[in-house]
Amino acid sequence: RFAHTTVRSSVVNSGSKAQSIGFNVQIPKRAFISNFTMNVNGITFMGSVKEKTVARNLYAQARARGKAAGIVRANSQDLETFKTEVHVPPGSNIEFELHYQEMMHRKLGFYEHTLFLQPGRLVPNFQVDVYIYEPKGIANVHTPNTLGDQFVFSSFCHQAHVVFKPTLQQQKKCENCTNTAIDGVFTIKYDVNRDSNAGELQVSDGHFVQFFAPSNLSPLPKNIVFVIDVSGSMWGVKMKQTVEAMQAILDDLSIDDHFSIIDFNHNVRCWSEDLVPGSSLQVADAKKYIQSIKPNGGTNINEALMRAVQMLVKASNQGLIDPRSVSMIILVSDGDPTVGEIKLSTIQKNVKRVMREEFSLFSLGIGFDVDYDFLERIAMENRGIAQRIYANHDAAEQLRTFYSQVSAPLLRRITIQFPEDSVSDVTQNRFDKYFSGSELVVAGKVLPSDSDTLTSFTTASAALLDITMETEADTTELDQELAKQQHSFTGFARQMWAYLTIKQLISERALAPTAVKKRKITQRIMALAVEHQFVTPLTALLVESEDARERLLADSPKDPKHGCCSGAQQKASDVPHSIFTRVFFFFSLLQGITSSAVLPSVDNDPHFIIHLPTSNMDVCFNIDSKPGDILNLVSDAGTGLVVNGRLISSKQPHKGKLSTYFGAISVYYEPDGISVTVHTGGIAMSDGANSHSFTWGATAEVTQDGVRISIVKNSHVTVTVNNHTQVMVLLHRVWKKHPVNVDFLGIYIPSSNQYSPLVHGLIGQFSREPEVSVHDVRPGVDPMKNEATMEVKGNRLQVTRGLQKDYRSDAKRGSAVSCWFVHNSGKGFIDGHYSQYIVPSLHSFLHAP
Incomplete structure (x- = not known):
């Protein structure tokens, strides 16, 4: 139930020219990459996991020599994409090998192992082998039919082997096609034999794993309050899919269950002020209510959750619910709070304060506008889980599947214990609930002992009585069996213990009440991850050539809804820029691949990125x-x-503050009296006597005297003055009915522009590059963001390492630019105070600070 996956690819550049050879693998988000190796024409690159700061410093040294790769990180539905490209001469041989590990989570009665097969071309030797070994025996195995019938399947009592090996002809989309038909998901579902409800205890390599998945128990009654966001941002497919899912979910309720529905926007409404039985009459009435909902208005999450908890407390105090029942709140929302209490930490504290120990909160975040970290924290802190629901055609199915996983609680208050002198470093062993079809897993280290057996004791509350169960395992037998198996994973127990421990520590870190506590947890995570070679949010995989001169760096992706630095907020465009996961490694070997230069730019809220060519550094504020x-x-x-920009604001405050953006950019060339004004509604060009207007809906180019404008339809406009000065203005569109965000502009100005010695301005001043030195690089309060001291213009500044976005090549997702972030509106980096750069009109020149 712990999978080790190896992906190998061998490629030959058989062409007559140098070209880029790619290796692209999609892996599940829950997996940890454990290694990557690459061999290019006999040069071997080996991977090793290091603390992120150490890895990045080594990587930075290589980058300074021009011997390193760039990084972009993001997220997709359930995947990360590992992608590397190598530019090689003709006749080159390249071999790639990626390793990753993951624990199989049992859901709805099955373990599921998924491989994503997308070779992108016909492959002469294409083969997938999946080996399964289970000491207690395999109950059943389901293989896919989505990729055709080119399977060889063999199964014995304790092991199974699935082979997918299509010939070149079988890979073709049609008989005479040259493109591949293999573009799908290879999924294997299986379950294991279970001797008893007491569970299965496995001991190997000085570690143990206890699997607990009882069946044939009567379900516990449940009390559910559905809390549904019906704000304006839920309009359209999100609401339609939510209503569709709720119809099926309500049909699943039994007469022993109690429920109610709360829907909220800026107001909070209850379908019923009290919990009611899940009778057919009540269910029918609730379904009608759900169908009548019309999304509009803001988002008052705090009051909605307070009302839900009050409803459960009232029912419990009045003795209206079975004392052995399970009480839960299921929150469905697609956005951040905009009404009432909008500070997320305060909402989290409020919910924690009123929730009782017997209640659980499950959070479902629809789409990418929602702060998923917040939903995850508030759920974990209140004995529940969070799940992201992707706002696409199968959102209703995602909601129904999630509900199916929690719809049949079988046990409460489960504790799995071991004799104190027999084990140590035990993972979570107390669980609030156990749901049918799932599994509870506990792991730990086995202490030296004269005994050759290990015993576990499990206690829990079932529907009718409290139960106690016992199971034991031989401490040497499994290792002997694994040694006989050709394809067994002998270190599984050790790695599973580390995997579980790290995952739980990451959750604890998110809820750490103090910085000291957070640092201690961080140190434990990093030590374990390095010891067990896992790429986590706090470690990185450094891939080096044998002489350590060439380096690549692989980081673990983060959730997309984060800015780079303190105070930074990334706003979504009409399709949020982080919907598609990419982890890119562009590695320049031999001739290499050149990347585009970073331009001084202003984008989003508004974030300035200043490229300093002499210092080979990017600074942002x-x-x-x-x-x-x-x-x-x-x-x-x-x-x-003169180039000026007018600020506009978001429609509503976000976290207590109105975000600002550029809504208009003006380029004014005084010698010819020509102005170009770009706004989100269009472009205007004027010479004082005549004015010409252009929409964003068509590509066009116009020249008047020494000024030329080039419009790319619904994308950007470039203003060129006398062929030696350029300004590029990028259009960002958002959904018209978005309750918070507005259309805005970004601006990019090349460092190569030719100015006079009199030039100034927030960007213009840096045409004369100041001397900048950065030293004393150290871990920050957040270990994922280094801090340092910057000396510039006679000032010593405390700066933070972070990422900003360059949207020129990808207007929706952007590409990441690593920079040193200067706090307090650039104070000390820019001349004077930012308020001295405020001018009275779009054509006004600056009186320099």
């Missing part, structure tokens, strides 16, 4: 100004050029 303010970006009295 935010400007925290007011809506309506006009900021000067470039002011060059010597050439008569």
Whole structure:
């Protein structure tokens, strides 16, 4: 039940020219990458997991020599994509090998192992082998039919082997096709034999794993309050899919269950103020109520959850529910709070304060606008789990599947214990609930002992009585059996213990009440991850050539809804830029691959990125100004050029603050009296006497005197002055009915622009690159973000390492730019105070600070 997956690929550049050879593997999010090796023309690159700070410093050294790769990280539905490209000459041989490990989670009665087969071309030797070994025996195995019938399947009592080996002809989409038909999911579902409800105890390599999955028990009655977000952002497919799912979920309720429905936007409404039995009459009435919901308004999560808890407390105090029943709240939401209490930490504290120990909260976040970290924290802290629901055509099925996993509670208050002198470092062994078709897993280390057996004791509350169960295992027998198996994973117990421990520590870290506690947990995670070679959010995989001169770096992806630095917030575009996972490694070997330069830019909220070519460094800062303010970006009295931007605000506050963006950008060239004003509704060009307007809906190019504008349909406009100065303005569109976000503009100005010595402005001043030194690099309060001291313009600044977005090549998702973040609106890095760059009109020149 612990899978070790190896993906190998051998490629030959048989062409007559150098070309990029790629290796692209999708892996489950719950998996940890454990190694990656690459051999290019006899040069071997070996991977090793290190603390993230150590790995990044080594990587930075290689990058400074031009011997390293770039990184972009993001997330997708249930996957991460590992992708590397190597630029090699003709005749080159390249071999890739990726290893990752994961624990199989039992859901709805099955373990599921999924491989994503997308070779992208016909492969002469394509083969998949899956080996399963279970000491107690395999009860059943289901193989897929989505990829055709080219399978060889063999199964014995304790092991199974599935082979998928299509010939070249079988891989073809049609008889004469040259493209592959293999583009799908290879899924194997299986379950194991169980001797008794007491569970299965396995001991191997000085570690133990206890699997507990009883069946044939009567379900416990359940009390459910469904809390459904019906704010304006739920309009359309999200609400339609939620209503469809609720119809099926309500049909699943029995007469022994009690339920109610709370729907909320800026107001909170209860279908019933009290819990009611799940009778056919009540269910029918609830279904009608759900169908009548019309999404609109804001999001008041705090009051909705308070009302749900009050409903459960009232029913419990009045003795209206079975004392052996299970009480839960299921929250379905697609966005952050915008009404009432909007501070997430306060909402979290409020819910924790009123929730009783016997209640659980399950959080379902629809889409990517929702702060999934918040939903996960609030669920974990209240004995539940969170799950992201992807807002696509099968969202209703995702909701129904989640509900199916929690719809049949069989046990409460489960404790799995061992004699104190027999084990140590035990993972979580107390569980609030056990649901039918799932499994509870406990692991730990086995202490040296004269005994050759290990015993576990399990206690739990069932529907009618409290139960106690006992099971034992021989401490040497399993290792002897594994040694006989050709394809067994002999270190599984040790790695599973580390996997479980790290996952639980990551959860504890998210809930740590103090910085000291968080640091201690962080140190434990990093030590375990390095020892067991897991790429986690706090470690990285450094891949080095044998002489350690060439390096690649692989980080674990983070959840997309995060800014780079303190105070930074990434706003979503119409399709959130982090919907598709990519972990890119572009490794330049031999001739290499050149990457585009980073331009001084302003985008999003508004985030400035200043590229310093001489220092080979990117520095970023935010400007925290007011809506309506006009900021000067470039002011060059010597050439008569000025570039200004007017700020607009989001529709509603986010976390107590109105976000600001550029809503209009003006480029004014005084010698010809020509101005170009770009706003989200269109582009205007004027010479003072005549004005021409253009929409974003068509590609066009217009030249007047020394000024040329080039419009790319619904994308960007480039303003060129006298062929030596360029300004690119990028359009960001969002959903028109989005309750918070608005359309906005980003601006990119090349460092190669030619100005006079008089140039200034928030961006213009850096045409004269200041001397910048960064030293004393150290772990920050957040270990994932280094801090350092920057010396610039006679100032010593405390800066933070982070990521900002460059949206030129990908307007929806953007590409990551690693930079040193200067706090307090760039104070000390820019000349003077940011307020000195506020000008009275879009054509105003700056009086330099």
